[in-house]
Amino acid sequence: MESLSLVQRVLTGEPRAVARAISKVEDGAEGASDLMKAVFPHTGRGLVVGITGSPGAGKSSLVDKLAGLYRKRGERVGIVAVDPSSPFSGGAILGDRIRMQALGLDPGVFIRSMATRGNLGGLARATVDAVAILDAAGYEKIIVETVGVGQDEVEIVKTADVSVVVLVPGMGDDIQAIKAGIMEIGDVFVINKADRDGVLRTEKELEALLSLAHRPDGWSPPIVKTVATENKGLEELAAAVESYRDFQKDAEGARGRRRAVARWRILELLRERLLARALEGDGVGERLDALSLEVADKRRDPYSAVDEIINASEL
Amino acid sequence: MESLSLVQRVLTGEPRAVARAISKVEDGAEGASDLMKAVFPHTGRGLVVGITGSPGAGKSSLVDKLAGLYRKRGERVGIVAVDPSSPFSGGAILGDRIRMQALGLDPGVFIRSMATRGNLGGLARATVDAVAILDAAGYEKIIVETVGVGQDEVEIVKTADVSVVVLVPGMGDDIQAIKAGIMEIGDVFVINKADRDGVLRTEKELEALLSLAHRPDGWSPPIVKTVATENKGLEELAAAVESYRDFQKDAEGARGRRRAVARWRILELLRERLLARALEGDGVGERLDALSLEVADKRRDPYSAVDEIINASEL
Numbered sequence: 001m002e003s004l005s006l007v008q009r010v011l012t013g014e015p016r017a018v019a020r021a022i023s024k025v026e027d028g029a030e031g032a033s034d035l036m037k038a039v040f041p042h043t044g045r046g047l048v049v050g051i052t053g054s055p056g057a058g059k060s061s062l063v064d065k066l067a068g069l070y071r072k073r074g075e076r077v078g079i080v081a082v083d084p085s086s087p088f089s090g091g092a093i094l095g096d097r098i099r100m101q102a103l104g105l106d107p108g109v110f111i112r113s114m115a116t117r118g119n120l121g122g123l124a125r126a127t128v129d130a131v132a133i134l135d136a137a138g139y140e141k142i143i144v145e146t147v148g149v150g151q152d153e154v155e156i157v158k159t160a161d162v163s164v165v166v167l168v169p170g171m172g173d174d175i176q177a178i179k180a181g182i183m184e185i186g187d188v189f190v191i192n193k194a195d196r197d198g199v200l201r202t203e204k205e206l207e208a209l210l211s212l213a214h215r216p217d218g219w220s221p222p223i224v225k226t227v228a229t230e231n232k233g234l235e236e237l238a239a240a241v242e243s244y245r246d247f248q249k250d251a252e253g254a255r256g257r258r259r260a261v262a263r264w265r266i267l268e269l270l271r272e273r274l275l276a277r278a279l280e281g282d283g284v285g286e287r288l289d290a291l292s293l294e295v296a297d298k299r300r301d302p303y304s305a306v307d308e309i310i311n312a313s314e315l
Numbered sequence: 316m317e318s319l320s321l322v323q324r325v326l327t328g329e330p331r332a333v334a335r336a337i338s339k340v341e342d343g344a345e346g347a348s349d350l351m352k353a354v355f356p357h358t359g360r361g362l363v364v365g366i367t368g369s370p371g372a373g374k375s376s377l378v379d380k381l382a383g384l385y386r387k388r389g390e391r392v393g394i395v396a397v398d399p400s401s402p403f404s405g406g407a408i409l410g411d412r413i414r415m416q417a418l419g420l421d422p423g424v425f426i427r428s429m430a431t432r433g434n435l436g437g438l439a440r441a442t443v444d445a446v447a448i449l450d451a452a453g454y455e456k457i458i459v460e461t462v463g464v465g466q467d468e469v470e471i472v473k474t475a476d477v478s479v480v481v482l483v484p485g486m487g488d489d490i491q492a493i494k495a496g497i498m499e500i501g502d503v504f505v506i507n508k509a510d511r512d513g514v515l516r517t518e519k520e521l522e523a524l525l526s527l528a529h530r531p532d533g534w535s536p537p538i539v540k541t542v543a544t545e546n547k548g549l550e551e552l553a554a555a556v557e558s559y560r561d562f563q564k565d566a567e568g569a570r571g572r573r574r575a576v577a578r579w580r581i582l583e584l585l586r587e588r589l590l591a592r593a594l595e596g597d598g599v600g601e602r603l604d605a606l607s608l609e610v611a612d613k614r615r616d617p618y619s620a621v622d623e624i625i626n627a628s629e630l
Contacts, residue, residue: 040616301355
């Protein structure tokens with residue numbers, strides 16, 4: 001019942017309730033599953049924009065300015081920043097506290113950063129749930145920012161309605177920097193810091209790579225040049241995001257993409273639930289501790305350790 | 316039996332057997348578990364060096380030159396490159412084919428790239444298994460290179476004996492680029508492309524950040540400046556890697572780290588096995604397809620879909 005009233009408060013868009021609901025799903029707390037079941041039917045109204053790119057590409061400035069532009073249009077904006085890179089300290093983003101000072105005073109903007117916690121994983125799952133909560137709470141634009149280009153981060157960005165990949169001039173020198181895979185997830189490309197040397201070269205290389213790619217939906221991703229810190233190119237970025245959203249509405253491939261995302265969400269959640277359940281078994285936690293020690297000391301291999309835990313959790 | 320003889324061939328260091336064994340664990344093929352059980356007792360002799368950093372930091376050149384240096388010392392080198400950024404195409408690293416031409420002709424170097432495949436995840440697990448196979452095959456140095464700074468990539472680098480974080484001058488401008496978490500995983504820091512402007516500033520910023528960090532083992536990570544493409548600073552990097560290896564031998568914290576790695580390996584493997592087993596159940600695959608469609612069409616929420624799969628897989 002308590003979580004039902006939390007849902008009602010989320011649906012009226014109350015920021016404190018939104019924050020509490022996100023904490024619940026992040027912690028995998030009691031009632032998180034019921035909460036999400038109740039929230040889900042109210043999702044699908046907001047536009048989810050995923051933004052990814054390398055560290056140093058200026059993603060945070062870009063996100064802040066894009067959020068500012070949406071605010072000027074009268075829209076409420078949710079920002080979910082994924083920071084998987086702090087496994088020990090629990091993931092405080094250094095820059096996060098700074099940006100909170102600029103945007104955080106605006107009641108029409110909700111900012112939340114998500115970090116890795118605990119053994120069960122579930123960062124990607126928790127992020128997607130946080131986006132769903134913001135969507136149900138009536139935020140018209142939800143921006144998901146991922147730092148890095150890791151496996152989970154790519155998956156998270158793929159769940160967005162529109163995925164934006166941010167590059168900077170000069171990285172194009174390095175063949176490693178332009179990966180086929182990152183190319184494939186971008187619905188819109190941004191060359192940020194476009195006042196720097198080498199913009200043209202990066203643009204040409206990007207165009208060449210994009211001309212090689214074959215998207216199943218037939219979309220040709222636009223390239224937008226921005227200087228986020230000077231507010232340049234943001235209108236063009238917003239227009240590019242909308243153009244893909246409009247294209248996608250009628251696209252043949254859109255349903256296939258939604259289905260792949262749904263499948264991924266189910267599998268992520270299933271993985272987490274199965275592991276949690278296996279570790280709940282009587283004495284399994286202690287056995288895991290003992291086996292970790294044996295494996296660390298090379299007295300046992302991890303594969304037979306897992307056999308033992310699976311057998312123990314079935315008793 | 317067939318996989319026993321494969322193990323014997325791996326242990327004699329036969330490159331073809333090593334390649335086949337890695338494919339087996341990567342695919343999660345029949346017999347992969349027995350293979351790893353047999354390989355495990357022969358691991359622990361090689362030195363595993365993890366190298367991570369942002370795209371464009373020049374990691375690949377650095378890895379290649381470091382491998383070259385080890386080769387000159389008469390050591391066999393295994394290189395495992397993790398490329399999680401190509402979810403659609405199956406992960407061909409553009410630069411990979413190029414580097415194969417330079418190093419691949421040397422029979423003392425084994426290069427393998429690992430990519431995300433399929434639904435079950437397991438990239439991190441497969442990478443760690445590949446490293447164990449190379450170790451058992453007698454490669455004295457095994458270099459694990461991860462592109463990006465995602466959650467899984469951080470975990471992979473943490474499993475190395477010595478973790479190297481590569482930065483480049485100029486990224487330090489961007490507060491987002493220097494993350495507390497990446498700082499914490501580095502046993503050795505490299506400022507590559509150290510002939511560029513801004514080296515001193517990056518070095519100062521890095522020193523300041525490192526002075527704030529508190530490592531449980533009391534180690535002060537050295538900072539090495541390199542220009543990999545010109546073979547500068549590589550001897551210093553190799554020496555820094557060895558100094559941490561030597562330090563760690565006697566360190567109080569080393570056993571704790573090994574235990575945390577062992578625990579992580581067990582949990583990764585457990586997660587994968589539990590999911591695989593759940594999906595094997597009669598009709599579960601078909602049910603997953605149908606549920607993905609229902610979730611995609613918003614006729615159902617993912618949480619109740621997972622409830623249903625868990626119930627079905629228990630029948």
